[in-house]
Amino acid sequence: MPAAPETDLFRTLADPTRRAVFERLCRQEMSVSELKAGFAVSQPAISQHLATLRGAGLVSERREGRFAYYRAEPEALKALVDWVDRYRSFWPERLERLKTVLKDIEP
Amino acid sequence: MTDSNTVPTGDFLADRSVMVSTECDLPEAPEKVWKALTTPELLAKWLPEANDCEILAAEPNRLLRYRWRAGEEDRDAAGRELDSVVTFELTARPSGGTHLRVDHRLLVTAPVISLVRTRQEPAACAFAGSAICLLRRAA
Secondary structure, eight states: OOOGGGOOHHHHHSHHHHHHHHHHHHHHHHHHHHHHOOSSSHHHEEEEEHHHHHTTEEEEEEEEEEEEOOOOOGGGGGGHHHHHHHHHHHHHHHHHHHHHHHHOOOO | OOOSSOOOOOEOOOEEEEEEEEEEEEOOOOHHHHHHHHHHHHHHHOOOOGGGGGGEETTTTTEEEEEEEEOTTHHHHHSSSEEEEEEEEEOOOOOEEEEEEEEEEEEEOGGGOOOOOOOOOOOHHHHHHHHHHHHHOOO
């Protein structure tokens, strides 16, 4: 099943600026203008990156009156990272069992 | 664990899949290893999960690929199953044994990155950091 472009995690984080925005928001919640301070791109460009990150579930928005604050949602990556961790220990353990099974097979 | 096993790596690949792969050298011939991979009674002793899997490719004594059935834990934050594919590659060694490589590949589709709203924890940031490192390597 092809992923919709706006929810494509890999395409979203393949952009270096977006990745940098996500990383900064992992450390603390920020407004667009606070975020902009660290980048050599315009505020509309930052807003566009934020919209893409929100579309992929990697960033969430909190509104306070006229102001909007953004923060990273690294939980969006959790399923992937957990999967890798699980099978990194699963396969060596199963291959050890395979070795035992092989020794017991009649020639 | 014997020292003939390689430590599995986890990589986010450029084709948008995530792969865990490992390999080992076995003293038994490919024919015997193939038997352990394809005989239900033998499989039940070391990899029962594979017994009802849909076979995608099979070349006797050389390659076996099937759709891995997601376990209870193989779900994204929204509870949807994570689909993956396992490939076993067998290569005959000059000594008469077999070099076995296992590739387990998870296709990253939209459901994996479901929208979740949970409180932010420092530990979560740590793994986000490691995920970003892997993505950077793939980019």
